[in-house]
Each structure stands twice: as C-alpha cells, then as structure tokens.
Amino acid sequence: MTIQSAFADLTNAIRPLYDAREAANIAHLLMEHITGLGKLDRIVHKDMDLPPRWESQYQEGLAQLLSGRPIQHITGKSWFYGMELIVSDQVLIPRPETEELVEWVLLDHPSHPALRLLDIGTGSGCIPIALKKHWPSADIWAMDVSPGALEIAARNAQMQHAPVNFIRQDVLDPQAAAPLPALNVIVSNPPYIPQKEKAGMDTNVQQFEPATALFVPDNDPLLFYRRIGQLAQERLEPGGRLYFEIHEDYGEAVKAELLHQKFTDVILKKDMFGKDRMVRATKA
Structure with missing residues (x-):
C-alpha cells in the first residue's frame, strides 16, 4: 500500500459517513498524523510504500473512523483561533462558532485591557487561552466541573504559554462564586442541547464527546443560562459584560431571561451561517 493508495482508499471508505470534502480533509489529517508528512511532501512521496508500523496505524485509524470516533480524538489535537490544542473524549x-464568540469579546475590548475575566465550562480551555494570548495583562479565570477537562485545559495553557487560573467548580453549586474575584467579563459556552435532540445527533458527537458538556433536561433548557446569569449578578462589576454561546432555537428565550434578571443592552447575534448563536448582556 502506497501513500497515494492509502489516502484514496481511506477517503472512499469514510464517504458513507462524511461528504466528499470533509472525507478528504479527514483523510489528509490522518495521513499526516501517521506519516508526519504534510500534504506537499505526501504528493512528492506518493508512491512510497507504507512501512508496517504506518500501515498498522492506518488500519487502526480507519477502524476508529468507521466506528464514528472523531478524527480529533485519533490525532489528539484540534485547531482553534490559530492554536493547536490537545483534545480528548x-x-x-x-x-x-466558538471562535466567533471569542472574536466578539475581543472586538468589544480593542485596547488590550487588564481585565478580570471568567470562562465557565472551559473544557479544553480554548476560550480563556485564546483571550489570554491576545490580552497578556488580563487576569483570566476558568471553571469546569470535570477534573479530566481541567487537566487537558491546563496542558493546553502551558503549551500555549498562556497562564490561566483554572478552578474545579460546579457552576450549579450556590457557592460557585465564592472563590472568584470581582470580574469585568464572563464568557460561557454552557450545555444547551435538550436530551430529546440526542437521538438525532451524529454518532461522533453523541457517543464520543462528554454528555455533561452538551445536554440539559428537556424541561429546563435554560438551566445554565439562568444560573450563570445569577453568578454574573454576584460577581460582575457595574458595566461588566456577560457573553454566551447559545442554542439557535433559544436565542429569544435566553435574551428574555437576562432581561428578567435586570441585565441591560442585551444583544442577540447571528453566526456566520445566519443562526442565532451568541448573546451579550451588560450588568447595570
């Protein structure tokens, strides 16, 4: 099996799971992960036979892709806002879409301020790390309930030379705000997918990404927005801003909840695909 034939066979094998363009992109990522060769080098060496070790990795990677495992979990990395980050299950x-949320926060504060900022439900740490790299003087905090997520986030922050104060805390705990300083900005991409939508989601999401970061009860889809809004009222300074990524179907409901909590200047923003995806609110 040559590099060229491996790429072609891989692309064809995963076509039932992905459209043609995405299948080719995934095949490129796996082949680069296996060989260590970029696209141009693989073209130059397209007739090179795969050594046994590479062929074994190829077969294992193909089996994982066909099972629905995301390519990012196979390679152990993903890109966000120009950064290569470690990821896992x-x-x-x-x-x-989350890059757009980061961009909105940055555009609202163009002077590289020394802000105190909190990211809630940080996961891989992508949001606070991206903001810290743009605002070296900011005091940035990040919260998650998952020890595994915080371990990944801390590794990413170290790899990107972006110091962030990570804390393990359940935002639903009434005492979640206790260890936090007064803040200028709170950002969150919280769980927002009702359980009833799980069955219709792609296998690579519903089986391989953490459910606690995705799903909320069907009878309370605004659970995290309501609680984070309450925490923001406790810890945001007057004029401080709260930014959310949201479910496209609940934009108006999130906006109404924040207005009910006495936030002002509540703005609903669409993403690049024209879907309601972000909300910003200001503490009076």
Missing part, C-alpha cells in the same frame, strides 16, 4: 472539540 474529556472535552468538547472546539467549534468555529
């Missing part, structure tokens, strides 16, 4: 794979 302990954290959500960072999404482009």
Whole structure:
C-alpha cells in the first residue's frame, strides 16, 4: 500500500459517513498524523510504500473512523483561533462558532485591557487561552466541573504559554462564586442541547464527546443560562459584560431571561451561517 493508495482508499471508505470534502480533509489529517508528512511532501512521496508500523496505524485509524470516533480524538489535537490544542473524549472539540464568540469579546475590548475575566465550562480551555494570548495583562479565570477537562485545559495553557487560573467548580453549586474575584467579563459556552435532540445527533458527537458538556433536561433548557446569569449578578462589576454561546432555537428565550434578571443592552447575534448563536448582556 502506497501513500497515494492509502489516502484514496481511506477517503472512499469514510464517504458513507462524511461528504466528499470533509472525507478528504479527514483523510489528509490522518495521513499526516501517521506519516508526519504534510500534504506537499505526501504528493512528492506518493508512491512510497507504507512501512508496517504506518500501515498498522492506518488500519487502526480507519477502524476508529468507521466506528464514528472523531478524527480529533485519533490525532489528539484540534485547531482553534490559530492554536493547536490537545483534545480528548474529556472535552468538547472546539467549534468555529466558538471562535466567533471569542472574536466578539475581543472586538468589544480593542485596547488590550487588564481585565478580570471568567470562562465557565472551559473544557479544553480554548476560550480563556485564546483571550489570554491576545490580552497578556488580563487576569483570566476558568471553571469546569470535570477534573479530566481541567487537566487537558491546563496542558493546553502551558503549551500555549498562556497562564490561566483554572478552578474545579460546579457552576450549579450556590457557592460557585465564592472563590472568584470581582470580574469585568464572563464568557460561557454552557450545555444547551435538550436530551430529546440526542437521538438525532451524529454518532461522533453523541457517543464520543462528554454528555455533561452538551445536554440539559428537556424541561429546563435554560438551566445554565439562568444560573450563570445569577453568578454574573454576584460577581460582575457595574458595566461588566456577560457573553454566551447559545442554542439557535433559544436565542429569544435566553435574551428574555437576562432581561428578567435586570441585565441591560442585551444583544442577540447571528453566526456566520445566519443562526442565532451568541448573546451579550451588560450588568447595570
């Protein structure tokens, strides 16, 4: 099996799971992971036979892809806001929509301020690390209930030379705000998918990404938005801002909840696909 034939066979094998473009991208990622060769080098060496070790890794990777495992879990890495991050089944794979949330926060504060900022439900640490790299003087905190997620996040912060104060805390705990300083900004991409939607989701999401970071009870889809809003009222300074990533179907409901909690300047923002995906609110 040559590098070229391995790529072609891999692309064809996973086509039932992905469209043509995504299948090719995934095949490129796996082949680079196995060989250590970039796309151009693999073209130059396309007729090179795979050594036994590479062929074994290829067969194992193919089997995992066909089982639905995300390519990011096979390679152990994902890209977010220009950074290569470690990922595993302990954290959500960072999404482009979350990059838009980071961009909104940065655009609202263009002078590289020395802010005190908290990310709630940090997962891989992608949000606070990206913000810390742009705001070296900011005092940035990040909270998660999962020890596994916090371990990954801390490794990412170290790898990116972006010191973040990570704390293990359940935001639903009434005492969650106790260890936190007064804050200027709170950001969160909390769980927001009702359990009833799980059956319709892709296998690579519902079986391989952490359920605690994804799902909320069907009878209380705003659970985390309501609680984080309460924490923000406790810890945000006047004029401080709260930013959420949201379920596209609950934008108006999240906005109404924040207005009910006496936030002002509540703005609903669409993502690159025209879906309601982000909300910003200001503490009076």
